Amino acid sequence: MKRLSWLVPAFYIFFLMLPIYWLLNMSFKTTNEILGSFTLWPTNFTVENYVAIFTDPTWYNGYINSLAYVSINTVISISAALPAAYAFSRYRFLGDKHLFFWLLTNRMAPPAVFALPFFQLYSAMNLFDTYIAVALAHCLFNIPLAVWILEGFMSGVPKEIDETAYIDGYSFPRFFVKIFMPLIASGIGVAAFFCFMFSWVELLLAKTLTSVAAKPIAAVMTRTASTSGYELGLLAAAGALTIIPGAVVIYFVRNYIAKGFALGRV
Amino acid sequence: MNKTWNNGAWFMVLPVLALVAFNAVIPLMTVVNYSVQETFGNNIFFFEGVKWFEEVLHSERFHAALLRQLAFTGTILLIEIPLGVMIALTMPRQGPWVSVCLVLMALPLLIPWNVVGAIWNIFALPDIGLLGRSLNGMGFDYNYTHQPVAAWFTMILMDVWHWTSLVVLLAYAGLRSIPDAYYQAAKIDSASRWAVFRYIQLPKMKRVLTIAVLLRFMDSFMIYTEPFVLTGGGPGNSTTLLSIDLVKIALGQFDLGPAAAMSIIYFLIVLLLSWVFYTLTMRSEDQS
Numbered sequence: 179m180k181r182l183s184w185l186v187p188a189f190y191i192f193f194l195m196l197p198i199y200w201l202l203n204m205s206f207k208t209t210n211e212i213l214g215s216f217t218l219w220p221t222n223f224t225v226e227n228y229v230a231i232f233t234d235p236t237w238y239n240g241y242i243n244s245l246a247y248v249s250i251n252t253v254i255s256i257s258a259a260l261p262a263a264y265a266f267s268r269y270r271f272l273g274d275k276h277l278f279f280w281l282l283t284n285r286m287a288p289p290a291v292f293a294l295p296f297f298q299l300y301s302a303m304n305l306f307d308t309y310i311a312v313a314l315a316h317c318l319f320n321i322p323l324a325v326w327i328l329e330g331f332m333s334g335v336p337k338e339i340d341e342t343a344y345i346d347g348y349s350f351p352r353f354f355v356k357i358f359m360p361l362i363a364s365g366i367g368v369a370a371f372f373c374f375m376f377s378w379v380e381l382l383l384a385k386t387l388t389s390v391a392a393k394p395i396a397a398v399m400t401r402t403a404s405t406s407g408y409e410l411g412l413l414a415a416a417g418a419l420t421i422i423p424g425a426v427v428i429y430f431v432r433n434y435i436a437k438g439f440a441l442g443r444v
Numbered sequence: 445m446n447k448t449w450n451n452g453a454w455f456m457v458l459p460v461l462a463l464v465a466f467n468a469v470i471p472l473m474t475v476v477n478y479s480v481q482e483t484f485g486n487n488i489f490f491f492e493g494v495k496w497f498e499e500v501l502h503s504e505r506f507h508a509a510l511l512r513q514l515a516f517t518g519t520i521l522l523i524e525i526p527l528g529v530m531i532a533l534t535m536p537r538q539g540p541w542v543s544v545c546l547v548l549m550a551l552p553l554l555i556p557w558n559v560v561g562a563i564w565n566i567f568a569l570p571d572i573g574l575l576g577r578s579l580n581g582m583g584f585d586y587n588y589t590h591q592p593v594a595a596w597f598t599m600i601l602m603d604v605w606h607w608t609s610l611v612v613l614l615a616y617a618g619l620r621s622i623p624d625a626y627y628q629a630a631k632i633d634s635a636s637r638w639a640v641f642r643y644i645q646l647p648k649m650k651r652v653l654t655i656a657v658l659l660r661f662m663d664s665f666m667i668y669t670e671p672f673v674l675t676g677g678g679p680g681n682s683t684t685l686l687s688i689d690l691v692k693i694a695l696g697q698f699d700l701g702p703a704a705a706m707s708i709i710y711f712l713i714v715l716l717l718s719w720v721f722y723t724l725t726m727r728s729e730d731q732s
Contacts, residue, residue: 186534191548197567200574262460265453284468286714288666290687291707295471318467379556381669396556417559424554432543
């Protein structure tokens, strides 16, 4: 039995790859082949669908927009969460536990609840359809998560290190940047990964807060699906391309991923 | 760790507080404001008290959506948690295959949610999708755009495909933290495979499994994009989960009052269930 146990993960990965394979398969077919016949691999192999995406600005701008607001969000979330997580991991202060719990409750707020008020709020501030609007809106669930992860990693660093640094004459900002941040580098990487992930995959808020200038790629896809009818090949190619940024990011953090998913709290 | 009492730490929390409060408190207040008012357009509002709350709590439509939501969340938890633990237990502990497994398994987690819906929409089509075609080829009458049962099956399979990896990665992280000495001791005692699982592995995974159940509970309760892209809530209303219904009311019919009241009830249900689960696990942890 022991020798056959590798079959379980192998079969699971096979199951995971099937729909992705089907998407790739479809993206290399012509529309006629997709609708006309059922083939397990493309018989008339074509990259036409990908060419169409890379030559049409409404398509490739979608990718630029998505990557732009995701990056801005990750930077804002991490830089705001770093000092807060330090405060939670090192100090007791008035209302700290309530504050921590309140932060986490925002992770539980269904985005569907906030869609309409967000639209009104960001319209009122003239931020509608800008990168910064989506980046700020995604802070709602990314900041609590980043604080939670970073706090876990920071609590793993002994307090004596802080005290020694102060005795050696380090000021707080210098200590934080020069000594403390390198110590929790993997934690920062993991938190950034999570912020990237949840901002990249979220669409309801991103779609509500944009119309043309900052429209995310995934929303461009829904538009195409409804207006130009049944261009499945194009849709499949666009979908396949949205997998790439995620795959690249996973590859970079693959060694921390196991610890990171436990939020540093094993 | 013994922490020092320092109210100055509030200054460090301030940026986070400002950002989250801006995003959470103002919209929440807007929702509360709508939930107690009636409008006939032209931005004229009348105070209605708790009328919308009573209406939502007594509406058949809300009960049906809530029931579907509970059924969905319950089913995916029952499948994903045991399956995820099983896969984590059988994964290689070291060697080059570990990275390969982790990277491939994490892949579905990083696909935008509407692309997940689109992938499954294509994959399950009865005429040109691999899944639909194979099922029909095997003699099942399967068409998820017409049959509620097939739609539910597809929706649950999609969620298992999408999120089981999260449970696997969490459980795997818990397993990795067990020192080898524990296993050696168990071997000396000639403990059975079950005993090793029950008394060594399960207790070590408890914390991460709590996180896994909480995250999966919250996220599956809030799920919107994937089932919406897959089935659009149909056929009929058979896969209309809570947030799909909410968006229909708020943005489709523009009934702001009922939608706002429903939002608040919805949010409170998520909070309450999370809190109950959290306290229960914490209490059992204290006892053991």
